[in-house]
Amino acid sequence: MLLITNLQKIFATEEVETTALNGIDLTINDGEFVAIMGPSGCGKSTLLNIIGLLDNPSSGSYNFYGSDVEKMSERQRAQLRKGNVGFVFQSFNLIDELTVFENVELPLLYLKEPIKQRNEMVEATLKRMNMMHRRNHFPQQLSGGQQQRVAIARAVVAKPKLILADEPTGNLDSANGKDVMNLLQELNEEGTTIAMVTHSPYDASYAHRTVNLFDGKIVTENFHV
């Protein structure tokens, strides 16, 4: 379970202070699928980064599966992130110099999985994403939808408890977008917790719950049935 209480995030430059998040209270239960919506600049991505342990809050508390992480160093957060959180980005962020297989394999390398398990896990994930036939291709040789499928494969290969998706369909056409959403839904049904930032009400309709953010505050929460 993720438990966020009175969370604040302030970006300070030399001259201006910007409050990106202001008093957020949010609980995400295990197995839940949460969509985070709101206009540009409302703090959606900042919230997602903090949830994904990429960033620290300025104040407030955050309990990540039983650990208080708000005071953790980057190193400690990286350690906790490894294997527990998978990320899917709008711009895929695959590494161009690595093949499909190698991209997906990367998280397992950092988890120091032995080679046999690694190969099995990557192959299973790629089969599941229907990308086995592309395993030796480089990202640039794939379509956008295929690239995002590889990115999802990379996010899930280590079987994380939590997947964070930042506008995963933003760069895709509607058919490919639907494909990606179906994949996420399947993963969620298998028990993975998902938090997703999106602009699209259609994508949000896949979630159990939509959190609406405005100027760094949660304004409404809608539950879907």
Place this chain on the structure above:
Amino acid sequence: MIRNYLKIAFRNLLKHKLFSFINISGVAIGLTCFFLLALYVKDELSYDRFHEKGDRIYRLSRTFLSMDGTVSLRLGHTAPPFGPLIQQDFPMVEQVVRMLETGALMRYEEKVFNEENIFVADANIFDVFTFDVLAGNKNKALENPFSIMFSKDMAEKYFGKENPIGKIVKMNNQLDYTVTGVYAPLPAQSHFHPQFLVSFSTLNDNRVYGVEALTNNWGNNSFSTYLLLPEKYDVNTMVKAFPDFQNRHIEPRASAFSVLDLMKLTDIHLYSHLDSEIEANGDVQYVYLFTAIAFFILVIACINYMNLATATSATRAKEIGMRKVIGADRGQLIYQFLSESMLLVSVSVLIAILLVLLFIPAFNDFTQKQLAIDSLLDPYFIVMMLVIWLFTGLVAGSYPAFFMTSIHPLGILKGQIGSSLKNGGLRQMLVVIQFAIAVVLMISTAVVYSQMKFVKNYKLGYTTDQIVLLNMPDDSTFDFESVRQRLKQNGSIMKVGRSSRIPSGRLLDSWGASVMKGDTMAPTDITIKSLSVDEGFIPTYKIEMAAGRNFSRNFSTDKTNAFVLNETAVRTLGWKGAAEAIGKRFKYGEIQGQIIGVTKDFYFESLHQQVAPIVMFHQPGRLHRVSVQLAGSEIKGAIAHIRAIWEERFPDIPFEYEFLDQRFGQLYAVEQTQQTLFGLFAGIAILISCLGLLGLSMFMAELRTKEIGVRKVLGASVVSMVSLLSKDYLKLVLIAIVIASPIAWYSMQLWLENFAYHTEIHWGVFLLAGGISIAIALITISFQSIKTARLSPVKSLRSE
């Protein structure tokens, strides 16, 4: 994991071909220079280390002091009685070996050659020095008089495949010697290279030297004397006892003019620069200099890599960010980037080794070394290569590794890295260091060059053109005048002169001089060097007279009682001018006479030395150097003429000659080599720096594409864009010049002090070096900046 790293490193190399080329070639060139210089330095440091007892062998040297206590002559050779007396007086001395170098005409049946490097050596030479005796009994071979051992090369030259042992050879057409052994020639890294070893007992024969002279002749300092001492013996105790030792044996106050010293065998090559040495030695200064240059070039190459790697890291930013998001910690990323630079350096090392193999012959040619390719396989060298490989890889990779991985992953993914790269203070500093090194090397080259020009154009006070030098036997055996007349029958032969020494050589002989003080002849305490000449010497070299006249055959006393001094001698003796000296009574050694002439000063020795006071007089039996002045273009005919006369007069001696200007070139051979080396390395340093600058400016242009696009949309011209893009780098090069100039000035000032006569460092040198580096940098940068500035703004904006 390492496979993943190497894979991605390799793919990156292929993807950025130009950058990879710049990086790899820069580091490879740097490493090539480094390895070549390392081979050179190692060779210099390895002299005489092959002797098993090398660290216990010491060479005796002797310094003569003038009456005023100043050093007049420092000799690596000593008189023959020293060796046995030292052994007798200092019981800790285990062995003493004496060697006398000589040359002779060597004859075996029909084969006759003029041989140098004949060493007359004590029989126990093999107990002290390490020789590989291939034939004969090393304990007995040099025992009996008139025994001779041949080096393997010489044995093959004279006897071919025959067994040399027991063969009889004749030296100087006089005495017979029996071959008693053959040994392997000493390696190049030895301070002496005997081709023949003759038994020392031969010298006991009065026809050769004589027992009397061996025990009494304290003045013949032509014997090399080596002592074998016990391990951990403090030589200072012995050196401190030497003054008493000399006073005991030579004369009561001998230590006032003669000083003995010891030098460790393994130090001789790099640290001994006495007035007499067996062979020209190296100099530890060059070892330091080349080591410094080698490191400088390597540093420049590493800086290139660091700069380019950080600059290109923007394209790697997404990868790094993503790796961090996935869970890589900083250590792992540092490890990744270091392994990447290690890979690149490995490729460079391989290329460098190939280049070294390719360039070793040329480098050998040039440094007069015999560096062997197999010395690359020497364990020390392999260890050094591994160390350098690690060092270069770590240094080159450290900055990108630590810099890149310190950036927050979110920042990278958001593209903030670009702006932080544009103003890298450290990178600017690195460029300044690179160019400063290059400019120092350039200024040094220019100064060395202008000094060499200065030397060549220096008015020596005599002619060096078209003078042929011959080495004739003692004139007591024949009538030289008739030879002179025969020579002059050829129209191209203008003048013929004889002397004991020739210009470009050293003036080593001096006796005591006396002049009139009041009513009596009083000895002076001034060292005046002696030069035996005949009446033809001064005209042959066109040496100008300042007062009086040259020797003449019209005055019978000129051959026995006449002296000609140079101006320096006149001045040091205290006379006001040349004219005042004429007619003065003068005594030199045992010869009494009159000063008949004074010459203007001429630079007999090299410009490294001050002009010494010189006295010229006729001394029969010492005039074996013959100088022949030619004129016109019929050189070949003239030489043929000389040869014909030679072969008629001296049928037993091979005809050999050399030109004075060639000898002159050899005087400054070391500096000539330095000049070329400096030029070469300065060029390489500039080349590598420019490669780096090229890569860097290309990359910066890429980073600033958007800025350039916006500026163009707003109406900036191509010219203003080019100056915008070039300005920053020019500033760095200017700073480099400002830093480099005083450093170069100071170090070259020190170098010039090696010459007694030297040029001043002209301010133009700095202007020139600065101008060249700015011009080269500008060309390099504009290559890219013009291209970028001309890019269509639509294109440059879209690429963001």
